[in-house]
Amino acid sequence: MVRPKPALRTTASITTAAVLLTGAALGAAPAAAAAPAPASASAPALTFHDIPGSGGITLKGNVFRPSGSPAGAKHPLIVFPTSWAMPQIEYLAQAQKLADSGYVVVSYTSRGFWLSGGKIEVAGPPDIADASAVIDWALANTSADPERIGMGGVSYGAGISLLAAGHDPRIKAVAALSGWADLIESIYSGRTQHLQAAALLGGAGVLTGRPSDELSQTLRDFLGSKLDKEPEMIAWGAKRSPATHLDKINANGAAVLMGNAWGDTIFPPNQYASFYEKLTGPKRLEFRPGDHATAELTGLFGLPNDTWTNTRRWFDRYLKGERNGIDTELPVQLKSRTDKGYEGYADWKSVGAAKNRIALGGTKKVWANVDSGANGGITLLSNALDQFLKLPPTVSVPLLPRTFASVWQSERYGSVQRVRGTAELHTTVTSTKSSGTFVAYLYDVGPLGIGKLVSNAPYTFHGQTPGRPFAVDLELFSTAYDVPAGHRLALVIDTVDPLYIEHNPAGAQLTFSSPASDPSHLSVPLREK
Numbered sequence: 001m002v003r004p005k006p007a008l009r010t011t012a013s014i015t016t017a018a019v020l021l022t023g024a025a026l027g028a029a030p031a032a033a034a035a036p037a038p039a040s041a042s043a044p045a046l047t048f049h050d051i052p053g054s055g056g057i058t059l060k061g062n063v064f065r066p067s068g069s070p071a072g073a074k075h076p077l078i079v080f081p082t083s084w085a086m087p088q089i090e091y092l093a094q095a096q097k098l099a100d101s102g103y104v105v106v107s108y109t110s111r112g113f114w115l116s117g118g119k120i121e122v123a124g125p126p127d128i129a130d131a132s133a134v135i136d137w138a139l140a141n142t143s144a145d146p147e148r149i150g151m152g153g154v155s156y157g158a159g160i161s162l163l164a165a166g167h168d169p170r171i172k173a174v175a176a177l178s179g180w181a182d183l184i185e186s187i188y189s190g191r192t193q194h195l196q197a198a199a200l201l202g203g204a205g206v207l208t209g210r211p212s213d214e215l216s217q218t219l220r221d222f223l224g225s226k227l228d229k230e231p232e233m234i235a236w237g238a239k240r241s242p243a244t245h246l247d248k249i250n251a252n253g254a255a256v257l258m259g260n261a262w263g264d265t266i267f268p269p270n271q272y273a274s275f276y277e278k279l280t281g282p283k284r285l286e287f288r289p290g291d292h293a294t295a296e297l298t299g300l301f302g303l304p305n306d307t308w309t310n311t312r313r314w315f316d317r318y319l320k321g322e323r324n325g326i327d328t329e330l331p332v333q334l335k336s337r338t339d340k341g342y343e344g345y346a347d348w349k350s351v352g353a354a355k356n357r358i359a360l361g362g363t364k365k366v367w368a369n370v371d372s373g374a375n376g377g378i379t380l381l382s383n384a385l386d387q388f389l390k391l392p393p394t395v396s397v398p399l400l401p402r403t404f405a406s407v408w409q410s411e412r413y414g415s416v417q418r419v420r421g422t423a424e425l426h427t428t429v430t431s432t433k434s435s436g437t438f439v440a441y442l443y444d445v446g447p448l449g450i451g452k453l454v455s456n457a458p459y460t461f462h463g464q465t466p467g468r469p470f471a472v473d474l475e476l477f478s479t480a481y482d483v484p485a486g487h488r489l490a491l492v493i494d495t496v497d498p499l500y501i502e503h504n505p506a507g508a509q510l511t512f513s514s515p516a517s518d519p520s521h522l523s524v525p526l527r528e529k
Contacts, residue, residue, distance in 0.1 A: 263383025352525020
C-alpha cells in the first residue's frame with residue numbers, strides 16, 4: 001500500500017486544532033477544582049465526587065441536584081459522559097438548567113481522560129460498563145428515580161450514550177448530539193482514511209489522556225495505511241458502533257434524539273441518517289449547519305441554542321411525561337445551510353424525494369498525486385465558517401487545471417434548486433495502477449465561475465487490474481443547500497485532499513468514462529416543491 005503523504009499545511013492545521021481544543025479544556029479546568037459557591041435557596045446544588053467506575057477505577061464527576069424538593073421526593077436522572085478530551089465541567093451550564101427544572105444531573109469525565117482512572121478505550125466495553133456504574137452510584141447516592149433515567153452528550157458522550165442504551169434497559173431516553181452510529185463509515189468512508197479527523201482525535205487523546213495500547217496500535221495501523229490490518233481495524237470499529245448493537249437498542253426501546261451538523265468532518269451525517277431509519281422506538285433526527293460539535297457549542301456556554309432546547313424538550317417528554325408537542329412534530333428536522341428556517345419531514349427518505357440527474361458524458365483523464373485546488377477545507381474550521389459566516393470552501397472552477405481535475409457542469413438553472421439529502425455518483429473508472437484514490441466535489445457555481453462547496457466524498461480502491469474499467473458508486477456527504485437561480489452545479493473529481501490519506505502510486509492516471517451500456521451520472525436529491 002502507498003504510504004501517506006500529508007502536506008505541511010495539513011499537519012499544521014491538525015496541530016492548531018488540537019491545541020485549541022485542549023487549550024479550551026485547560027482554560028476551564030481550574031473552575032472544576034474550585035469549591036462551588038454556596039447555593040441560594042432557589043439554586044440547584046452542585047457537588048463534585050469520585051464515582052466508582054467499572055474494573056475498580058475512579059471517575060471524576062459532578063452532580064446538580066434540584067433544590068426545594070420535599071424530603072424523599074424522587075427526580076428523573078440524566079447522565080452526561082464527557083466529550084473526547086473534555087473535563088467533567090463541560091456540561092455545567094446545561095446541567096444547571098436541567099436541575100432548575102427538576103432533574104438530578106450527573107456528569108463525569110470519561111475513563112482515560114484528565115483525572116479519571118483507566119485508559120482511553122474509545123467507547124469499548126469498559127466505557128459502557130462505566131455508564132451503568134454511574135447510574136448505580138446515582139441511584140444509591142442521589143434522589144434519582146430508577147424508572148426515569150436518561151443519558152446524553154456531545155460527540156464521545158453521544159456515542160457512549162447510544163451504546164449504553166443497548167446494554168442497560170434502565171435508560172429510557174437518549175440525546176446523542178454530534179455522535180456516531182458507525183465508526184468505520186465515519187472515519188473510513190469510501191475505504192479512505194479521514195486523516196485530519198483521526199489525527200486530531202489521536203493528538204487530543206495523547207494531550208489530555210492515556211490511550212490504551214489497543215487504541216495506540218490501531219491508530220498507528222490506520223494512519224500508517226497498513227492494509228493487512230484492515231480486517232482487524234474494521235472489527236475494532238464495529239464493536240464500538242451503535243449500528244452493530246441496533247437490535248439491542250431497539251429491544252430496550254429508549255426514545256432516541258439524534259442531532260448532527262451537515263459539515264461534520266469527524267462523524268459525517270450519512271451514517272447517522274442511515275442508523276436513524278432503522279430505529280423502531282420513539283425517535284427524532286435533527287441536522288443543522290456547522291462542523292463537529294459546533295451546533296451545540298454556544299449551549300455549552302449557557303447561551304440560547306436550538307439543539308439544547310430540543311434536548312430538554314425530549315427529556316421532558318420521555319422522562320417527565322410532559323405533553324410538550326415534540327413527539328407530534330415531524331420527526332426529521334433540517335435546517336438548510338443557506339436558509340434560517342427549519343423543514344420537517346416524516347422520515348429521511350422523504351427529504352430528497354425528487355431527483356436531478358446530471359449526465360457525466362465524455363472521457364476525462366487526470367494525473368494523480370497533484371492537488372488541483374479543489375478540497376474539502378480544514379477539519380472543524382471550514383464548516384464552522386460556513387455555519388457562522390456563510391463562507392464555505394470555494395474554488396474558481398474555470399481555473400481548475402484539467403490535467404489534474406475532471407469537471408462536469410449542469411445547465412444554468414432557471415429556478416432555485418433546493419438540494420436535500422445525499423447526492424449519488426455513478427461512474428466508470430480505469431486506472432493505470434491497481435490502487436488509487438479520488439475525491440468527488442459538488443459545487444454551486446455562480447456567474448463568475450466561483451464554486452461554493454456543497455458536498456464531497458473520497459473513494460479508494462485496491463486490487464483492481466490496471467487498464468480494466470470498473471464501476472464505482474459513491475455517496476457524497478448528505479447536506480441541505482439552496483442553489484440560486486442562474487447558477488450551475490459542477491462535479492469536480494481530483495486525487496488529493498488534505499482531509500484524507502490518498503493511495504495513488506507515482507505516475508498513476510485515472511480515466512473517467514461513460515459507457516453507452518452504463519452511463520455515468522450524478523443523482524442530486526431535491527426537495528419536492
